[in-house]
Amino acid sequence: MSEPGSLRLERGAAGDRLVVAGDWTLDHLPRLLGAARALAPGDAGARAIDARGLGRLDTAGASLLLELGASPEGADGSWSEPQRALLAAVARAGETPPAHAAPTNGLADVLAHAGRAVATFVRDTLALLGFVGLILSALARTLPRPRRWRVTSLVFHIEQAGLDAVPIVALLSFSIGAVVAFLGATVLREFGATVFTVELLGISFLREFGVLLTAIMVAGRSGSAFTAQIGSMKAREEVDAIRTLGLSPIEVLALPRVLALLVAMPLLTFIAMMAGVFGGAIVGMLALDISPALFVSRFQATTVIDHFWVGMSKAPVFAFLIASIGCLEGFKVSGSAESVGAHTTSSVVQSIFTVILVDALAALFYLELDI
CATH class of the missing domain: 3.30.750 (Transcription Regulator spoIIAA)
Known part of the structure; x- marks a missing residue:
C-alpha cells in the first residue's frame, strides 16, 4: 500500500x-x-x-x-x-568531477596560434578574391544596361564617402604637412639647407602621404560605415528580402558603394595633397622665412609631375580594396549586434593592413621602373 x-x-x-x-x-x-x-x-x-x-x-x-x-x-x-x-x-x-588541466607546451601553443593565424589569413584572402570576382561580374552585367544603374544610390554614397569626408581629410593632411615641414626643416637647418623642405613636402605628399593618409581615413570612416550598414541589413534579414525579390545583393548594395569610392577617393587624394603642401607652406612662411612666392617657384621647379601621377594612380586601387573589404565584412555578419561590431573592427584592420601592404609593393614597383 x-x-x-x-x-x-x-x-x-x-x-x-x-x-x-x-x-x-x-x-x-x-x-x-x-x-x-x-x-x-x-x-x-x-x-x-x-x-x-x-x-x-x-x-x-x-x-x-x-x-x-x-x-x-x-x-x-x-x-x-x-x-x-x-x-x-x-x-x-x-558531484562535479575535478578539472584536470591539459598539459601545455609553450612552443606547441605558439606554433598552433601561428598556424591558426595563417589559416585565417589564407581564408580571408581567398574570400576577398572571390568577392572581387563577384563585384567585377556584377559590374560587367550592369554597365551595358543603363536601366539597371542605381544613380540615386551612387550619388548618395559619393556624398557620404567623399563630400562629407573633405573637412577631416583636409584638416589631417594640413596638420601632417605642417609637422613634416617643421621636422624636416629642423634637421635640414643643421646643414643650412632649409630651402629643401619644399622638395621634401612635394615628394612626400604627392607620392605617398596624400594617398596613404586619405586611404587610412577612408578605411576608418567609409569602410567601417559600409560594413555597419550592410551588417545591420543582414541582421534584420533585409539582405534575404532582396534575394527574395529576385535582386542581387552584390548589385544592389555593394556595387554602388564600390563605384562611389572609386569616384570619391581620387578627389579626396588630390585635396589631401594640396592641403598637406599648403600646411608645409604655412610653416615655411611663418617659421622658416620661405616666402609664398619662393615656395611656389621652387615647388614648380623641383617637383616633377611624375610624383603626382604615382600618388594618384594608387587612389583607385586603394578605393576598390577598401570598399570591397568593407562590403564583404558586412555580408559576413551573422545576425547579432556583437557580430556587427566584430566585423566592423575587422573591416578597418584588414583595410588598413591591405592598403599599407599594397602601398609598399607599389613603392617597390615604381622604384624598379625608376619613376
Missing part, C-alpha cells in the same frame, strides 16, 4: 532529528518540497535523520534527502542497503 511521504522534526534530550516516513518518490515530491521549505533555516542539514519508517525511494526523493543533510554513510543504521546504495549513487552523480 503506497503511503505518501512525510517529514517532521522531533526534538528530544539527545538532540533533534528529522523523521522521514512513507514513500519518497516523484509523485509525492511537491508535498515533500513544501514540508522541507517549512523547516526553519537551521533545522535542515544540521540534524540527524531517522529513516526507519521510509518506504519506497527513487532518485527524486534521494536528491531531496541529500539536500536535507542525509548521508549514505550515516551511523544511525536507519538506512536499508538498497536505500544506502541509491543515496550514494545520487550523491556521486551530483
Whole structure:
C-alpha cells in the first residue's frame, strides 16, 4: 500500500532529528518540497535523520534527502542497503568531477596560434578574391544596361564617402604637412639647407602621404560605415528580402558603394595633397622665412609631375580594396549586434593592413621602373 511521504522534526534530550516516513518518490515530491521549505533555516542539514519508517525511494526523493543533510554513510543504521546504495549513487552523480588541466607546451601553443593565424589569413584572402570576382561580374552585367544603374544610390554614397569626408581629410593632411615641414626643416637647418623642405613636402605628399593618409581615413570612416550598414541589413534579414525579390545583393548594395569610392577617393587624394603642401607652406612662411612666392617657384621647379601621377594612380586601387573589404565584412555578419561590431573592427584592420601592404609593393614597383 503506497503511503505518501512525510517529514517532521522531533526534538528530544539527545538532540533533534528529522523523521522521514512513507514513500519518497516523484509523485509525492511537491508535498515533500513544501514540508522541507517549512523547516526553519537551521533545522535542515544540521540534524540527524531517522529513516526507519521510509518506504519506497527513487532518485527524486534521494536528491531531496541529500539536500536535507542525509548521508549514505550515516551511523544511525536507519538506512536499508538498497536505500544506502541509491543515496550514494545520487550523491556521486551530483558531484562535479575535478578539472584536470591539459598539459601545455609553450612552443606547441605558439606554433598552433601561428598556424591558426595563417589559416585565417589564407581564408580571408581567398574570400576577398572571390568577392572581387563577384563585384567585377556584377559590374560587367550592369554597365551595358543603363536601366539597371542605381544613380540615386551612387550619388548618395559619393556624398557620404567623399563630400562629407573633405573637412577631416583636409584638416589631417594640413596638420601632417605642417609637422613634416617643421621636422624636416629642423634637421635640414643643421646643414643650412632649409630651402629643401619644399622638395621634401612635394615628394612626400604627392607620392605617398596624400594617398596613404586619405586611404587610412577612408578605411576608418567609409569602410567601417559600409560594413555597419550592410551588417545591420543582414541582421534584420533585409539582405534575404532582396534575394527574395529576385535582386542581387552584390548589385544592389555593394556595387554602388564600390563605384562611389572609386569616384570619391581620387578627389579626396588630390585635396589631401594640396592641403598637406599648403600646411608645409604655412610653416615655411611663418617659421622658416620661405616666402609664398619662393615656395611656389621652387615647388614648380623641383617637383616633377611624375610624383603626382604615382600618388594618384594608387587612389583607385586603394578605393576598390577598401570598399570591397568593407562590403564583404558586412555580408559576413551573422545576425547579432556583437557580430556587427566584430566585423566592423575587422573591416578597418584588414583595410588598413591591405592598403599599407599594397602601398609598399607599389613603392617597390615604381622604384624598379625608376619613376
